[in-house]
Amino acid sequence: MTPLQQLEVPSSPEVRFPLPAASIGINRKASRFTDTVPQFGSATAKPQRTIRIALAGCGVVGSGLVRLLHNSAAAIASRFGVRFAITSVLVRDTTRDRRVPIDSRVFTNDLESFLAHDADVVIEAVGGEEPARTIAISALRRGSKLITANKELIAAHGESLDELANLHRTGLDFGAAVGGSAPVISTLRDLVGASAPRSVRGILNGTSNFVITQLERGAKLESALELACARGLAEADFTRDFDGCDAAAKLSIIAWIAFGIRPSALQLRRISLVPGLEQLTRIAVSRGGRLRLIAECTPPSSP
Known part of the structure; x- marks a missing residue:
């Protein structure tokens, strides 16, 4: 199966994540340590x-x-x-x-x-x-x-x-x-204790962003997908990057941390970019815009 064939999936208007209710706080406990376990790597200072x-x-x-x-x-x-x-x-x-x-x-x-x-x-x-x-x-x-x-x-x-x-x-x-090395979760957790955000909006999937940028530069979809795979940007099942599932999963985590919304209670509308990604990209460019997969969440009580 080619990368292009892998993307031929139907769109779905909604995705939900059923989860049991629990607290949001993450406890941290100091790990137990021992000096008897075999070690790897070299060190100039003797570890305690x-x-x-x-x-x-x-x-x-x-x-x-x-x-x-x-x-x-x-x-x-x-x-x-x-x-x-x-x-x-x-x-x-x-x-x-x-x-x-x-x-x-x-x-x-x-x-x-x-x-x-x-x-x-x-x-x-x-x-x-x-x-x-x-x-x-x-x-x-x-x-x-x-x-x-x-x-x-x-x-x-x-x-x-x-x-x-x-x-x-x-x-x-x-x-x-969420966000890889970017401190998205820790930043949101800090904000909750001070000034909670009223809404969250942004690009949560880097693979789709990369591929669309390549399309805007004139690349064909299959070559853009192959380049993303070669650079380690795409996961094994990268259909989730384009059908909204990856962004939806990340958004449900963000909503849980930022707003206390249980993922089981979160109503998500998911729009797929496939099939038709190349055509959507061309239309956006012809109108002077840029196609991007945007994730957004606003608590019900927000204006």
Whole structure:
């Protein structure tokens, strides 16, 4: 299937995210540390503590994180007096050469074995709802801090996972689920305690933005999609980038944090850009405008 064929999906006027009710606050608890876990990376200063990390998924995101921790090991140890040790990595294929600076013996394709592994922090980077939800629930019940950038997981189960984190006095961090490295969630959380926003409006999907820009410059849709994939901008199922599902998931998380609107109660109207993306782009340009996928949310009580 070509990238263009993958985008041939029907549009849907509405998408909803049923979730159980729970509190919005994210509790944070200091992780448990130990000096007995094997460490990776070099450091010029002797760390005082070791943080054990269990990593679920070692694709583009997971492997990138491993390299970042390895390359930053000396600076982290010197500045904070800690060292991160990746002690378990869940993958589909343990024989694949992933070219990451950790011992291959920590890789496992056994979910049960991974869930039983004791870690201070569990990082979920597998994407989708399952087995991500199972991994998240297991980690929080064991008292491990959970870090995830999985917008589908948080949009569908964020409230219940937050409630579980509160119950077990641990932390749930999903700041990267919206905006990547941009501090969208933390900024909104800070605003809620001071001057809450009256509405939220913006571009929440970078892939569609990139592809449309290429179309505006004269590129064909398939070549623009291939370029996005080559640059690591598109996910495995990038239909969600153009049918509004990705932006809808992010918007439901934003509405939850900014306005306290339970995603199960949020009414979302979703407009798909496909099929017809090239034609829509040409029409916008001919009228002196630019086509963009805009996400917007306003609380019912706002003017």
